[in-house]
Amino acid sequence: MGSARLPRAITIEDVAERAGVSAKTVSRVLNNEPNVRQNKREMVMQASRDLGYRPNPAARSLAGAKSFLIAHLYDNPAPEYIAAANDGIYAACRANGYFLLPEYVDPKANDRLDRLMNFLMTARADGVILTPPLCDDIEVLNILNQTDTPYASLSATHPSIGRPVINHDERAAARDLVLHLIGLGHREIAMITGPAGHNAARVRELGYIDALQQAGLSPRPDFSERGDYTMRSGIVFGQKLLCLPSRPTAIFAANDDMAVGVLTAAFSLGYQIPNDLSVVGYDDNRLASAVWPPLTTIRQPVAEMGRRAAERLMSPDPLQPDRETLDFKLIIRASTGPVPAYL
Amino acid sequence: MGSARLPRAITIEDVAERAGVSAKTVSRVLNNEPNVRQNKREMVMQASRDLGYRPNPAARSLAGAKSFLIAHLYDNPAPEYIAAANDGIYAACRANGYFLLPEYVDPKANDRLDRLMNFLMTARADGVILTPPLCDDIEVLNILNQTDTPYASLSATHPSIGRPVINHDERAAARDLVLHLIGLGHREIAMITGPAGHNAARVRELGYIDALQQAGLSPRPDFSERGDYTMRSGIVFGQKLLCLPSRPTAIFAANDDMAVGVLTAAFSLGYQIPNDLSVVGYDDNRLASAVWPPLTTIRQPVAEMGRRAAERLMSPDPLQPDRETLDFKLIIRASTGPVPAYL
DNA sequence: CTGAAAGCGCTAACAA
DNA sequence: TTGTTAGCGCTTTCAG
Numbered sequence: 069m070g071s072a073r074l075p076r077a078i079t080i081e082d083v084a085e086r087a088g089v090s091a092k093t094v095s096r097v098l099n100n101e102p103n104v105r106q107n108k109r110e111m112v113m114q115a116s117r118d119l120g121y122r123p124n125p126a127a128r129s130l131a132g133a134k135s136f137l138i139a140h141l142y143d144n145p146a147p148e149y150i151a152a153a154n155d156g157i158y159a160a161c162r163a164n165g166y167f168l169l170p171e172y173v174d175p176k177a178n179d180r181l182d183r184l185m186n187f188l189m190t191a192r193a194d195g196v197i198l199t200p201p202l203c204d205d206i207e208v209l210n211i212l213n214q215t216d217t218p219y220a221s222l223s224a225t226h227p228s229i230g231r232p233v234i235n236h237d238e239r240a241a242a243r244d245l246v247l248h249l250i251g252l253g254h255r256e257i258a259m260i261t262g263p264a265g266h267n268a269a270r271v272r273e274l275g276y277i278d279a280l281q282q283a284g285l286s287p288r289p290d291f292s293e294r295g296d297y298t299m300r301s302g303i304v305f306g307q308k309l310l311c312l313p314s315r316p317t318a319i320f321a322a323n324d325d326m327a328v329g330v331l332t333a334a335f336s337l338g339y340q341i342p343n344d345l346s347v348v349g350y351d352d353n354r355l356a357s358a359v360w361p362p363l364t365t366i367r368q369p370v371a372e373m374g375r376r377a378a379e380r381l382m383s384p385d386p387l388q389p390d391r392e393t394l395d396f397k398l399i400i401r402a403s404t405g406p407v408p409a410y411l
Numbered sequence: 412m413g414s415a416r417l418p419r420a421i422t423i424e425d426v427a428e429r430a431g432v433s434a435k436t437v438s439r440v441l442n443n444e445p446n447v448r449q450n451k452r453e454m455v456m457q458a459s460r461d462l463g464y465r466p467n468p469a470a471r472s473l474a475g476a477k478s479f480l481i482a483h484l485y486d487n488p489a490p491e492y493i494a495a496a497n498d499g500i501y502a503a504c505r506a507n508g509y510f511l512l513p514e515y516v517d518p519k520a521n522d523r524l525d526r527l528m529n530f531l532m533t534a535r536a537d538g539v540i541l542t543p544p545l546c547d548d549i550e551v552l553n554i555l556n557q558t559d560t561p562y563a564s565l566s567a568t569h570p571s572i573g574r575p576v577i578n579h580d581e582r583a584a585a586r587d588l589v590l591h592l593i594g595l596g597h598r599e600i601a602m603i604t605g606p607a608g609h610n611a612a613r614v615r616e617l618g619y620i621d622a623l624q625q626a627g628l629s630p631r632p633d634f635s636e637r638g639d640y641t642m643r644s645g646i647v648f649g650q651k652l653l654c655l656p657s658r659p660t661a662i663f664a665a666n667d668d669m670a671v672g673v674l675t676a677a678f679s680l681g682y683q684i685p686n687d688l689s690v691v692g693y694d695d696n697r698l699a700s701a702v703w704p705p706l707t708t709i710r711q712p713v714a715e716m717g718r719r720a721a722e723r724l725m726s727p728d729p730l731q732p733d734r735e736t737l738d739f740k741l742i743i744r745a746s747t748g749p750v751p752a753y754l
Numbered sequence: 755c756t757g758a759a760a761g762c763g764c765t766a767a768c769a770a
Numbered sequence: 771t772t773g774t775t776a777g778c779g780c781t782t783t784c785a786g
Contacts, residue, residue, distance in 0.1 A: 079779055090757045095781060103755050122532040126478065127779030129469035130762045147697070151494055158515065167534060169510055172501065189465040191510060299701030325701075332703035354490070358642030358668075359702065360675035422763055433773045438765060446771055470763030473778045760783080769774075 078121045087115035098123065129192075138378055139169045139193035141184070143202045145263060145297040146323055148353035149370055153199045153222055156374025164382050169193055173202060181207055188215045195219060195381030197374065201266040203233075220377040222370075225267035232380040233391045234373040238268055241366045241396040242275025242320075243282070245348050248364065248398060249318045250283045253407040254346060258291035258316035260305045260326050266297075272322050272350065291316055295326045302329015303336075310337055310345070317345065317407045324349035324356045327363050331403070342405030352399050361402035369394045421464045430458035441466065472535075481721055482512045482536035484527070486545050489640045489666055491696035492713055496542045496565055499717025507725050512536055516545060524550055531558045538562060538724030540717070544609040546576075563720040565713075568610035575723040576734045577716045581611055584709045584739040585618025585663075586625070588691050591707065591741060592661045593626045596750040597689060601634035601659035603648045603669050609640075615665050615693065634659055638669045645672020646679075653680055653688070660688065660750045667692035667699045670706050674746070685748030695742050704745035712737045 084091045089108055096104050097112040104112075115121075129135045138161050142150045154170060161168045171187050173180055188196070188211070196219040202208050203221035209228060212219050220232040249257050259276050262269020277287055290312060295301035302321055306329055309316055321327035327349030331341060339345050341361055349356055352367035376392055427434045432451055439447050440455040447455075458464075472478045481504050485493045497513060504511045514530050516523055531539070531554070539562040545551050546564035552571060555562050563575040592600050602619050605612020616635075623630055633655060638644035645664055649672055652659055664670035670692030674684060682688050684704055692699055695710035719735055 077779090080781095081779080091779090092757060092781080093755090096756090099781090105755065108756090120532075122529070124473070124779050125533060125535070126469045126472035127762090128781075130467070130473050130764085131779075131781040133762080133781090135469065147494060148490075151490060154513075155515075158513065162515075165533075167512055170497075170501065170513065172498075172505075186465070189463075190468060190508075192468070299697065303701070328701060332701060335703040354642065355698070358646070358671060358675060360678040420763090423765095424763080434763090435765075435773060436771090439772090442765085448771065451772090467763050470778090471765075473762090473780085474764040474766075476765090476778075755786105757786080758784090760781105762781085763778105765776100765778090767774100767776085770772080 077124070078119045080121070080123070082119055083112065083115050083121045086119060087111045135192045135194050136166050137169050137191060137193040138166050138381055139171050139187070139191060139196045140199070140374075141171050141173055141196055141202050141208070142199050143173055143175050143205075145201065145266065146325060146351070148325065148355070149323070149351060150199055152353065152370040153197075153374040156371035156376075157197055157378045159371075160375040160378035160382070164379075166194070166378075166382060173208065181211060184208065184211055185215065188212075188217055193217070195378075197377045197381065198222070198224070199374075200224070200268045201263070204265070204267040218381060220380050222373045222377055223268040225271060230390065232377065234376045234380070234394065235391065236368050236373070236394045236396045238271045238368075238396075239275040239278065241368070241398070242272040242350070243279045244275075244398050245350070245364070245366055246276050246279030246320055247282070248400065249320070249346060249348065249404065250279060250285075252318075252346065252404060254318040255283075255285055255407075256288075256291070256314070256316045257285075257318045257320060258288075258293070258309045259320045260293045260295040260302060260309075260322060260330070262294075262322040263296045264294060269297075269322050276320060295322065297323050297325060299325045299329040299332070302326030303333045304329075306330035306333030307337065310334060310339065317411055318347070318404070319345065320348050322350055324351045324353045324363060324365055327365070327403070328355050328359050331359060331361075342403055344408055346404040348404060356399075357401070364401045364404040365399050367397040367399050369396070420467070421462045423464070423466065425462055426455065426458045426464045429462060430454045478535045478537050479509050480512045480534060480536040481509050481724055482514050482530070482534060482539045483542070484514050484516055484539055484545055484551070485542050486516055486518050486548075489668060489694070491668065491698070492666070492694060493542055495696065495713040496540075496717035499714035499719075500540055500721045502714075503718040503721035503725070507722075509537070509721075509725060516551065524554060527551065528554055528558065531555075531560055536560070538721075540720045540724065541565070541567070542717075543567070543611045544606070547608070547610040561724060563723050565716045565720055566611040568614060573733065575720065577719045577723070577737065578734065579711050579716070579737045579739045581614045581711075581739075582618040582621065584711070584741070585615040585693070586622040587618075587741050588693070588707070588709055589619050589622035589663055590625070591743065592663070592689060592691065592747065593622060593628075595661075595689065595747060597661040598626075598628055598750075599631075599634070599657070599659045600628075600661045600663060601631075601636070601652045603636045603638040603645060603652075603662065603664045603673070605665040606639040607637060612640075612665050619663055638665065640666050640668060642668045642672040642675070645669030645674075646676045647672075649673035649676030650680065653677060653682065660754055661690070661747070662688065663691050665693055667694045667696045667706060667708055670708070670746070671698050671702050674702060674704075685746055687751055689747040691747060699742075700744070707744045707747040708742050710740040710742050712739070
């Protein structure tokens with residue numbers, strides 16, 4: 069195998085010698101600890117730079133009981149979402165000298181909890197970030213608590229006391245989205261929800277209902293289908309909804325991928341969008357603005373949420389405040405329009 | 412910060428004591444080294460299991476000069492592709508007790524080489540995997556060689572002597588794709604290529620030209636546009652091509668994302684697909700089968716390629732054979748059809 | 755404010 | 771086949 073190392077790596081001793089101080093002083097300087105005279109501090113910095121010194125993370129970790137690793141635990145419902153969150157987490161980690169360790173928790177694996185435990189015990193990350201739906205998975209949370217692992221979540225609804233949660237107001241966002249449809253004259257609005265057990269998805273349903281009720285409408289049971297965030301489920305349930313005896317004039321898919329599926333279903337059935345049907349998604353991922361017609365959707369700051377979550381974990385005091393709520397934005401594009409005149 | 416650790420972690424000494432052997436023997440057993448009597452081996456395994464022992468990676472790394480880390484260096488032209496490769500790399504790593512360390516090399520950052528160097532020196536990964544176009548980036552390769560870092564590449568065209576390259580025959584694949592179009596009667600076939608400097612993309616152009624020539628056609632300069640693998644560029648160049656005085660009857664986009672963009676461009680111009688225009692992509696990513704109409708494309712085994720690359724790096728002898736070529740497959744879907752009768 | 759000593763948990767090198 | 775002795779490079783502790 070062989071690892072990546074030059075003839076002989078520069079150690080803290082080398083820096084100490086060149087700076088004319090002890091190793092401990094170098095350590096103090098490099099870790100921004102107090103109690104070092106300014107001039108020594110500068111000498112150390114200079115020596116370190118001259119030598120191109122990089123602390124050995126294994127040694128730091130072993131001696132200091134810190135790994136400089138932040139793990140991102142993810143399930144896999146909406147790859148675009150996960151990727152965006154991952155990007156944000158990654159950026160924050162690297163900006164602070166940490167490394168990102170992605171770890172997939174396969175929802176279909178019987179031994180997923182054993183694997184997770186194994187991961188936590190071997191990787192020994194300094195913190196763990198959970199993206200939905202893992203952030204509401206009680207079994208996972210139990211293991212995290214049990215192993216005493218600090219963690220933060222994105223869009224968690226489960227009240228993990230004292231753990232930072234970064235989110236945005238999904239209920240209000242979903243409501244705004246449906247109100248936009250209602251403002252366009254739609255009254256027959258169907259929804260394709262996210263998977264069961266995905267609490268953030270459930271919250272979007274609540275927003276949908278809020279909007280309907282606010283307009284004096286009541287949700288029709290046959291206008292609600294449970295998708296799984298895949299494009300395929302958007303196709304399947306889009307078709308199902310459009311084949312209903314009295315079909316909806318607008319469909320709210322709980323994420324963009326499913327909305328794209330609905331587009332596909334509508335086209336395959338010969339419907340024009342938005343002339344015959346309005347479609348809205350949620351997330352504003354890459355697809356949303358690239359498909360035809362581009363999707364009206366909610367832009368949620370996923371990468372930013374990931375960034376904040378990682379920052380919280382790396383900060384000296386990761387708790388307080390428990391929750392941080394970032395802004396969302398309604399993005400209106402060509403997939404929505406007035407109710408068809410013929411209906 | 413505080414790291415994730417139980418009251419007192421179980422060490423190799425604990426296992427040694429319980430098994431009645433020395434720490435070194437435990438080490439031998441756990442690392443599958445020879446020269447341990449079978450019964451002792453079993454006692455150690457048992458003791459290790461009883462105690463729920465997990466070796467401390469920092470200690471292993473410090474003592475053994477191995478980090479158990481495989482880095483994935485990526486640029487960002489086609490997120491789906493990168494994600495798929497990453498999944499394969501990740502799976503292989505975890506299956507072998509390694510961790511995956513993703514690292515983004517921002518092509519727009521002036522100090523990208525410094526950052527890369529810094530990453531390599533601090534993370535000290537045991538191996539590095541390059542996805543295109545980084546695998547053909549001379550500056551990056553130089554740094555890798557300079558720091559003596561073992562690496563493997565996906566779809567590299569640059570002859571990195573002695574470094575494993577996992578690929579598939581992109582030239583043949585592109586040719587097959589275009590031959591499929593030609594078989595359908597198309598003669599006016601345009602191509603939207605990948606970005607300059609992306610050698611794998613260049614190879615696809617070669618395949619396109621091969622097919623044309625094989626059919627006695629010659630490439631038209633105005634039928635070749637340089638995209639950048641984004642959906643947006645598919646839209647832009649799709650529109651441009653379709654607005655040509657004598658427009659193509661088929662468009663080959665060098666990846667699926669751009670093909671989706673072409674679909675969008677065609678729809679926005681009022682064209683039906685495949686009635687008025689045939690479109691083909693490359694990759695067979697999630698979009699390809701989810702958009703309407705679903706794309707005829709090439710399925711390349713990206714995840715598998717990532718998996719193999721990682722395996723090569725983790726194997727005791729990472730070199731030989733230099734290149735591994737995996738299979739591709741032509742996937743025919745509804746985005747291609749006969750030439751419009753009216754043309 | 756600074757440094758010396760000790761040790762984190764493991765494996766390499768050597769000895770038995 | 772096994773165990774012993776030394777560190778790996780850093781941070782902790784504690785003395786100055």
